[in-house]
Amino acid sequence: MMNLEKTLDALRSHRMDAYYVETPEEAKTLALSLIPEGSSCASGGSVTLAETGILDAIKNGNYNYIDRMIPGLTQEQREEAMRAAFSADFYLASANAITENGELYNVDGNSNRVAAMLYGAKNVIIVAGINKLVKDLDEAVFRVKTIAAPKNAKRLSCDTPCAKLGHCISLKRNGGMTDGCKTPARICANYTVMAYQRHVSRVKVIIVGKELGY
Numbered sequence: 001m002m003n004l005e006k007t008l009d010a011l012r013s014h015r016m017d018a019y020y021v022e023t024p025e026e027a028k029t030l031a032l033s034l035i036p037e038g039s040s041c042a043s044g045g046s047v048t049l050a051e052t053g054i055l056d057a058i059k060n061g062n063y064n065y066i067d068r069m070i071p072g073l074t075q076e077q078r079e080e081a082m083r084a085a086f087s088a089d090f091y092l093a094s095a096n097a098i099t100e101n102g103e104l105y106n107v108d109g110n111s112n113r114v115a116a117m118l119y120g121a122k123n124v125i126i127v128a129g130i131n132k133l134v135k136d137l138d139e140a141v142f143r144v145k146t147i148a149a150p151k152n153a154k155r156l157s158c159d160t161p162c163a164k165l166g167h168c169i170s171l172k173r174n175g176g177m178t179d180g181c182k183t184p185a186r187i188c189a190n191y192t193v194m195a196y197q198r199h200v201s202r203v204k205v206i207i208v209g210k211e212l213g214y
Helices: 003-011 026-035 045-050 056-061 075-087 112-118 137-155 161-165 169-173
Strands: 017-021 040-043 090-093 097-099 104-108 123-131 189-195 203-208
Touching: 003 097, 003 203, 017 026, 026 045, 026 056, 026 123, 026 137, 026 203, 040 056, 040 075, 045 056, 045 123, 056 090, 075 112, 097 137, 104 112, 104 137, 112 123, 112 189, 123 169, 137 161, 137 169, 161 169
Parallel strands: 017 203, 040 090, 090 123, 123 203
Antiparallel strands: 097 104, 104 189
16 A cells, blocks of 8 residues: 555645545545535546445535536536536545645546646545555556556446557557547546645545545
8 A cells, every 4th residue: 555644744735635534434424524515516527426425415415516417418518517617616526546745646538627626616625545546656647547547438438449458558559648549539638737736725635545436
C-alpha cells in the first residue's frame, strides 16, 4: 500500500481538505455532512459514487441535483446539463489516481468532469478508494492505461482496443502518457493534474479504506 499519511499530508499541503474513512458508509456520511441541504449538486460518471451510495443520496435527498442522465433527454439538453454543472455549489467525482505527492490525476474523453473539477463549481468533492493511490505520476499514467480506461471503456460499451484487450495499445510500443488508439470512441482525450490550489479548501478529498471503482 502507498503511504496513506504522506498522501493525506501532501493533499493538505496543496490546500485541499483531505479525509480518510474506513468504509463506504462512512464516506457517504462524511460527504453529505459537507453539503448543506438545498445546495445545487452535479457529478461525473463515477462507479465509486454509486458504490458508496453517495450518488443515490444526492439524487433523492434535499438537493438540487443537475442530472444529465435523465432518460429521454436530447443531446442538446444533456450538454446543457453538463454546462450547468460548472456553476453548481458542489461537484462530486472520483479520481483516476492520487499520488503520494498529493496530485489528482484524471483522464477524460468529453472532459466535462475534469472541466468542472478544475474550474466553475464552487466546491469539489473527490471520493476515491484505497486502490486509487499510487506512488507517482508515472504509476498514475500506467494505472489509467491498464485499469481505469479499459474498465470504463468496457462499462460504457466503447468500441476501443482497450475494452477488448484490457490495456491500452500504447503499452506495446512504449508510448507516453497521451499515446493511444485513434478510434472515435476513445475515452482518453484530455489529461489533467491537480496539485497546489489557489482557492483554499475548494477541493475536498475523501479516501476510503476499501477498493472502489476503477
